[in-house]
Amino acid sequence: MSLRLEHLNAEQLAAVTAGDEHMLVLAGAGSGKTRVLTTRIAWLLKSGKVSPGGLLAVTFTNKAAREMFTRLAAMLPVNPRGMWVGTFHGLANRMLRAHHREAGLPREFQILDTQDQLAAVKRLARSMSVDEDRLPPRALQYFINARKEEGLRAADIQAPDEATRRQVELYAAYDEQCRREGVSDFAELLLRSYELLMRNEPLREHYGARFRHILVDEFQDTNRLQYRWLKLLAGEASRIFAVGDDDQSIYSFRGANVGNMADFEREFRVAKVARLEQNYRSQGNILDAANALIAHNRNRLGKNLWTADGAGEPLRVFEGESDSEEARFIAEEVKALQREGLKLACIAVLYRSNAQSRVIEHALFGAGIAYRVYGGLRFFERAEVKHALAYLRLVATPEDDNALLRVLNFPPRGIGARSLEGLQDAAKARGSSLWAALDGLTGRAAAPVAAFRGLIRSLQEQTATLPLPEKVEHVLSRSGLIEHYKNEREGTDRIENLGELVNAAAVFSQEDRSTGLASGEGDEDGVVMDPLTAFLAHAALEAGEHQAGEGQDALQMMTVHSAKGLEFEAVFICGLEKGLFPHEQALLQKDGLEEERRLAYVAITRARQRLYLCHAQTRLLHGQRRYNLPSRFLQEIPEGLMKWLTPRYAPPAPMAFGAAPKKAPGFAKAREAGGFRIGQNVIHAKFGPGVILDAEGMGGEARVQVNFGRGGIKWLAVAVAKLQAA
DNA sequence: GTGAGGCCCCTTTTT
DNA sequence: GGGGCCTCAC
Numbered sequence: 001m002s003l004r005l006e007h008l009n010a011e012q013l014a015a016v017t018a019g020d021e022h023m024l025v026l027a028g029a030g031s032g033k034t035r036v037l038t039t040r041i042a043w044l045l046k047s048g049k050v051s052p053g054g055l056l057a058v059t060f061t062n063k064a065a066r067e068m069f070t071r072l073a074a075m076l077p078v079n080p081r082g083m084w085v086g087t088f089h090g091l092a093n094r095m096l097r098a099h100h101r102e103a104g105l106p107r108e109f110q111i112l113d114t115q116d117q118l119a120a121v122k123r124l125a126r127s128m129s130v131d132e133d134r135l136p137p138r139a140l141q142y143f144i145n146a147r148k149e150e151g152l153r154a155a156d157i158q159a160p161d162e163a164t165r166r167q168v169e170l171y172a173a174y175d176e177q178c179r180r181e182g183v184s185d186f187a188e189l190l191l192r193s194y195e196l197l198m199r200n201e202p203l204r205e206h207y208g209a210r211f212r213h214i215l216v217d218e219f220q221d222t223n224r225l226q227y228r229w230l231k232l233l234a235g236e237a238s239r240i241f242a243v244g245d246d247d248q249s250i251y252s253f254r255g256a257n258v259g260n261m262a263d264f265e266r267e268f269r270v271a272k273v274a275r276l277e278q279n280y281r282s283q284g285n286i287l288d289a290a291n292a293l294i295a296h297n298r299n300r301l302g303k304n305l306w307t308a309d310g311a312g313e314p315l316r317v318f319e320g321e322s323d324s325e326e327a328r329f330i331a332e333e334v335k336a337l338q339r340e341g342l343k344l345a346c347i348a349v350l351y352r353s354n355a356q357s358r359v360i361e362h363a364l365f366g367a368g369i370a371y372r373v374y375g376g377l378r379f380f381e382r383a384e385v386k387h388a389l390a391y392l393r394l395v396a397t398p399e400d401d402n403a404l405l406r407v408l409n410f411p412p413r414g415i416g417a418r419s420l421e422g423l424q425d426a427a428k429a430r431g432s433s434l435w436a437a438l439d440g441l442t443g444r445a446a447a448p449v450a451a452f453r454g455l456i457r458s459l460q461e462q463t464a465t466l467p468l469p470e471k472v473e474h475v476l477s478r479s480g481l482i483e484h485y486k487n488e489r490e491g492t493d494r495i496e497n498l499g500e501l502v503n504a505a506a507v508f509s510q511e512d513r514s515t516g517l518a519s520g521e522g523d524e525d526g527v528v529m530d531p532l533t534a535f536l537a538h539a540a541l542e543a544g545e546h547q548a549g550e551g552q553d554a555l556q557m558m559t560v561h562s563a564k565g566l567e568f569e570a571v572f573i574c575g576l577e578k579g580l581f582p583h584e585q586a587l588l589q590k591d592g593l594e595e596e597r598r599l600a601y602v603a604i605t606r607a608r609q610r611l612y613l614c615h616a617q618t619r620l621l622h623g624q625r626r627y628n629l630p631s632r633f634l635q636e637i638p639e640g641l642m643k644w645l646t647p648r649y650a651p652p653a654p655m656a657f658g659a660a661p662k663k664a665p666g667f668a669k670a671r672e673a674g675g676f677r678i679g680q681n682v683i684h685a686k687f688g689p690g691v692i693l694d695a696e697g698m699g700g701e702a703r704v705q706v707n708f709g710r711g712g713i714k715w716l717a718v719a720v721a722k723l724q725a726a
Numbered sequence: 727g728t729g730a731g732g733c734c735c736c737t738t739t740t741t
Numbered sequence: 742g743g744g745g746c747c748t749c750a751c
Contacts, residue, residue, distance in 0.1 A: 061740075089741050114741085186741050253739065353738050358742090375740085409727095416727045444727090541741070561739045583738055599739080622737065623742045 003042050003075070008032075015274045016040045018241070022268040024219075024261065025243040028305045029290070029605035030281030030567065033243055034064075037217055038071045040241060045076065050212045056084040056233070058091055059217040060251075062542050064565050065090065068217070084211070088226050089186055090541055092193035096184070097529050097537075099203065103196045106182040108397050108533045111540035115381060116402050117141060117185045123405070124174050127428070135167070143167050144174055148187035149255040151194065151225045181401050181433065190225055197232045208235020218565075219244030219264070223255035227263065240268060246301045247294050250561060250599045253589065261301070279305040279605075281567050283312025286611050289637045290604040296636050297594045305605075314643040315611045317634065323356075323575075323619035327363035330572050333612065334369055334555060337570055344370060346569040348556040350603050352581040355621075356574065357557055364555065374558035378543035379504070384485065384494040388501055389539055391479045392472065394456050395463065396532050399433035408434075408452060411484035415452070419445035455479075468531040469506040476502065508535050560603045571607035573600075574614040577628035587717050600633045613642070684716070684723055 005013060012032055015025050016039045027033035041057060044050045059065045065086050072085070084091055093111070096103050112120060121144070122137045130140075147157060154172035159165035178184065184192065197204045214234055216222070219242040222230075234240055242264055249258045265273065279287055287307050294300070320326035334347055349360055354376045364371045379385060387410060393403035409415040419441065427437035438453045459478060463471040476482060476498055485491030485498075509531060529537075556568065575581055582596030589595075604611060613634060618627050702718040716723065 087741065189741090250739075254741085355737065355742090412728070414727065418727080543741085559739060585738060595739095620742085 003039065003046055005039070005043070008036075008039065009278055011274060011276050011278070012036050012039075015276070016043050018274070020239060022239055022264075022270050023241045023272075023274065024265055024270045025241070025274045025276065026261075026301060026303060027243050027245055027276040028279060028303055029245065029248060029602070030279040031276035031305070032280055033245070033276065034067060034071065034217070034565070036276065037215055037241075037243055038068055038075060041072060041213075041215060042075045044213055052083045054210060054212040055215070056091070056211045056213070057215040057217070058084075058086065058088055058230075060087060060221045061218075061562075061565070062087055062090075063562070064217055067565070087541070088222075088229070089189050092189040092229070093537055093541065095193045095196070096189060099196060099200075102200055102203065103192055104179075105184065105192070106397070108182075108530060110183045110393055110397060110400055110403070110533075111189070111537050112178075112183050112185045112402065113381070113540045113543065114186070115386070116183075116540075117145075119405075120177065120181075120183070120185075120402055121174060123401075124170065124177055127424070128170065128173060130166075130170065135163075135170075140167060140170055140174075144171050145185070145187045146255065147171060148185075148191045149223050149225050151191060151228060153191075180431075182397060182399060183402065187225075190229060194225060194229045194232060197229070204232065205235065207233055208238060211235070211238050214238055214240045216240065216242040216244075218248075219261060220246050220249040220258050221251045221256045222260050224257055224260075225255075227257070227260045231267070240264070245303075246299075247297075247303065247598055248564060248602050250564065250595060250602060252591070252595055253586070258299075275303060277303055277305055279307045281608055282307065282605060283309050283609055285311050285314055285641045286604060286607050286609075289315055289611075289641045290601050292638050292641075293597060293604065293633060293636050294601045297597055299591065299594060313610055315613055315637070315641055317642050317644045317646075318612060318614045319630070319644075319646040320614065320616040321618065323359045323616045324363065326574055326614050326616040326619075327360045329614065330360060330574065330612075331363040331367040331369060333572070334364070335367060337610075338369075342569055344553045344555045347571075348558070348563065348566070348568040348606065349572045349574060350558065350560050350563050350606065351574050352560060352583055352599070353575075354559055356580075359620075360557065360574070369555055370552065371555040371557055372552075374556070375562050379497070379500070380539040380543045382494075382497055384481065384497055385501055387481055388472075388476055388479065388498055389536065391456075391459070391475050391481075392532060393536060394435075395459050395471075395475060396530070396536065398435040398456055398460075401427075401434045404434050407479070408449075411480045413452065413480075414448040415445045419443065419449070423449075468509045468535055469502055471532060472505040472535075473502045504539075505535055508538060560599050563606050564602050567606055567608060569608050570610040570612070571603070572612040572614060573603045575619070576600075576613050576615040576631040576634055577619075578631055579626070579628055580619075581631055581633070584717065588721065597633065597636075600631075613637075684721060 005016065008016060009032075012035070015023065015036050018040075025033075025036065027036065037057070041055060044055070045052065057068060059068060069085050072083075084094070086094070096105055096109070100107050100109065118137060118141055121141045125132060125135070125137050125140060130137075147154075154168050154175065157164075157168045157171075159168050178188065197207065211233060214230065216230065221244075230240065242261075244261055246258050246261060249256060252258070264270065282290070284307055287305055288311075291304055318326070318329050320329055330349060334344070337347060338344065349371075351357060351360075357373055357376060361371065361373065380389070387407055390403040390406040393400045394407070398404070405420075408420070422443070423434055423437055423441055426440055427434045430437060430440075435453075438449055441449045455478070459475050462478075463474050466474060482495055482498060485494045488494070556566075560573075573581075581600065582593055586592040586596050615630050615634070616628070618625055620626075704716055704718060704723070
């Protein structure tokens with residue numbers, strides 16, 4: 001076992017070899033966090049303090065889990081098989097599979113991804129005749145997920161008003177629908193696994209005694225439920241080792257609670273908080289820029305990164321006339337970097353939102369630069385792949401209404417809306433799944449419905465004993481999907497993707513055997529999961545980030561969110577514009593600006609040597625040309641660290657009709673802002689009527705605080721929110 | 727019941 | 742710019 005403790009600095013070493021206590025490690029960007037975590041695991045194992053089965057290491061993203069797993073595999077003499085390493089959702093899934101009976105789930109329960117869940121919610125909303133204008137399915141979906149992530153079931157919620165009461169009622173009905181169909185959404189995995197531990201004392205004691213060491217990565221991103229799950233999982237003798245960085249908390253939009261760090265410190269009586277502040281990644285100027293930027297945030301635990309490295313190059317700032325010019329610039333610079341000997345894989349283009357990637361892709365394609373886009377529409381989320389998966393799900397569990405609805409008439413086989421309605425009525429009347437209602441159908445569609453039923457039945461029989469990849473291939477070829485796409489104009493790509501799905505199944509079976517990551521043949525806990533079910537769970541939980549093109553030298557493109565935890569020699573941050581980064585939608589949320597700034601901090605600290613900050617004066621958004629001012633974040637980085645490749649942006653002269661002159665950042669307290677005064681009644685398109693409580697800033701920076709009564713109290717940017725005087 | 731065409735909506739980030 | 746949903750013609 002290669003345990004290179006001598007390469008650690010004093011703080012890292014102290015954390016790695018910490019004794020029998022709970023630990024909180026405050027680890028700055030690039031301070032060797034993952035290294036500390038993995039070395040700690042190796043150290044624990046080597047010193048005999050714990051066996052592989054007594055360890056649980058949990059991360060937030062699949063990428064991070066994979067990274068940890070690979071590093072461990074390299075460090076340890078034995079396969080880390082049997083160790084519980086994965087994402088919260090992945091581990092919850094594993095636990096539920098092992099105890100599906102106690103958890104009240106069918107053995108082969110299926111997992112709904114976000115798309116599936118929305119479809120299920122829509123279906124429910126229709127069956128309960130919800131007015132979708134008043135309560136959009138997406139809002140209901142959000143409501144349900146948010147409650148689950150707070151650990152609340154419908155029965156636990158006190159509805160203060162009629163609208164909420166209705167949502168709670170629908171929440172209950174949704175849960176009932178999921179139970180009936182034997183499916184579980186993402187949040188449900190966690191909540192159910194939490195409830196399982198809560199109610200089942202022997203099980204709780206079993207796991208509590210088993211997991212002597214629980215290690216948590218990216219602790220700042222955990223939500224309330226995840227924290228409570230950890231608390232429940234940890235037994236008397238368990239020791240939690242949590243690593244996090246409050247400055248990199250960028251998921252509060254989905255319930256992450258930085259406060260968990262403080263709670264952990266208090267509730268677990270953490271004696272000493274370790275701090276890793278030496279950065280081994282970025283050169284001085286880059287680090288100074290990051291430090292200066294993040295210093296604008298108020299809510300911080302406080303920490304300053306330093307490096308023993310030199311200052312390095314200044315940050316390069318580029319302003320393009322348009323988004324396509326920005327893209328062209330990036331393509332040219334990438335070529336120049338290549339000529340300097342940099343590998344494409346060491347260069348990253350980061351953006352705030354996925355929609356920005358297209359223009360850049362176009363320029364890269366034109367310049368003949370190989371690139372790889374992470375995120376966006378993932379492999380397992382493509383329509384044709386979802387269709388294929390639906391057939392597979394029906395083979396595994398025909399009661400899966402979601403899957404059945406997706407493919408009952410796809411490819412078209414003459415079962416239209418009318419027949420479907422009859423089917424749904426029949427199912428409802430009998431309280432059965434749609435599958436069970438199929439045989440009772442009479443009328444025009446009776447024959448095609450019977451044929452469909454026969455198809456699924458025969459697929460089940462024919463593939464029962466086939467290994468996974470052959471099973472997938474067989475189902476695909478018999479489903480009629482391929483023939484259907486052959487007749488479609490743009491079906492070639494889709495057929496290719498279907499072929500890729502067979503490939504993915506083959507790769508999965510192999511990985512499964514070699515790593516045990518997905519436990520297809522039973523891990524040391526005796527969990528045996530049918531390979532098909534395991535593969536379907538994998539498809540839902542991992543959405544297929546690492547499909548084709550792995551290992552090829554290609555430029556890396558991704559959102560800032562998905563770049564967290566990664567590092568590159570050279571980084572382009574693009575679209576540094578007001579409204580885009582910080583994103584205007586984010587500013588509507590509480591502490592939104594600070595989260596956006598942390599996001600920018602994450603972006604900057606991805607770079608080792610060279611950092612480009614790009615923005616464009618105008619860009620095409622939703623098919624409309626928008627004119628954007630440079631991001632305020634550019635002004636928050638000290639001038640001396642930057643080198644402008646284009647003339648420094650100069651604020652425009654005040655406009656003729658008396659617009660307020662642009663002021664330096666920093667809000668002035670005011671009685672009024674952007675034409676609204678304190679005490680004024682206003683109407684917001686989404687939140688309804690409200691009254692202005694407070695105002696600050698001027699011109700484009702103007703913000704007002706509005707009390708919307710039931711809708712809560714919100715700070716809104718006047719330039720963004722559609723506020724009307726009432 | 728099917729497919730084409732048109733309209734309208736959105737559009738942050740991820741498991 | 743594009744996807745979901747509706748309407749309309751066959």
